[in-house]
Amino acid sequence: MKLVPRYTDIGEGFAISDHPAKVAAPQLLLWNEPLAEQFNIQVNADSRASVFSGNEPQAVSAVALGYSGHQFGHFSPRLGDGRAHLLGAISDDKNQLWDVQLKGAGATPFSRGGDGRCALGPAIREYVMSEAMYALGIPTTRCLAVVGSGETVYRNPPQPGAIVTRLASSHIRVGSFQYLATQGDVTSLKNLADLAIQRHYPEINSTGAQRYLDFLAAVISRQVNLVISWMRVGFIHGVMNTDNTLISGET
Structure with missing residues (x-):
């Protein structure tokens, strides 16, 4: 999987270098084969869990992006990718670049005390909903994989952890x-x-x-x-x- 660095030249503090944190026992739970073919992603089946959990680094320039946001009527000047690592960009079958991001891959400089992890339920919901939107012809980000982390994510109640591989034409937000x-x-x-x-x-x-x-x-x-x-x-x-x-x- 050939990755191209993204956003590192925008400005100071916009894209902060940071790498995914390894997980205990990654297990591939969902794999989007048609999407993998579209992007010519050739990762050995035995290596997919390790690669798309972040345990096996694929990028020398993984970053967390900074952004602000108006949330529930209030402006938050510093939010950013608190649990996501952008590995870089890959080309699809039309030679268009798409960002590759791991969600739930550990804490970043924007985590604000959070653990940077994602629970299994929300990970599966994102996979299902993004592919449903795509099937309905609605512009959407895509999901390549869901990998179980083999670890517990401490929410209320505690839940199994997972990492989602998200593809998007970019992660540039209004924020x-x-x-x-x-x-x-x-x-x-x-x-x-x-x-x-x-x-x-x-x-x-x-x-x-x-x-x-x-x-x-x-x-x-x-x-x-x-x-x-x-x-x-x-x-x-x-x-x-x-x-x-x-x-x-x-x-």
Whole structure:
């Protein structure tokens, strides 16, 4: 699996180098073979649990991303990937780059005292829902694998732990821009906007300030269309905050 580093040149503190924490006894529970074929992911069946638990490093530049968010009416300036590690990006069969992220792979600099782990139930739900959205023709992130950690995640009540391998055309959120804006980092904001335009809105060819106004309008339009698609099938997003809203317009 050939990975390309992502986001490391956006700005200081946006992508912090951090590696997954190993788990005790990884076991492959779900594997999305059609998605693996689409991305030409050739990992030996005996190695998949180790690779997609984070026990067998695949990236020299794994990062946790910073972002802010409006949550339940209040602004939180520093949230970030508290339990996710972005390994890098891979190309699909159309030569488009997609991020590869492990969710539940251990604490990061953004964990705020959390353990960085994910329970098995939510991991399976993400796999099922993302693939259901895809089957319904709704833009969505995808799930490649769910790996049991062989460890207990201490929630209420304690539950088995798991790691989800999530693929997304990017993990740039509305909250990503809020994070850089809070720091007053205009240069990094511009770098991030230019990357988002290049990756998701290549049809924008205006220049100067108009380029970014056109970008904003395009993001709004795509978000509206996404929510309409949800409403058509009766899907309700339970935590529709800016930290959970992708610029790409994916579920």
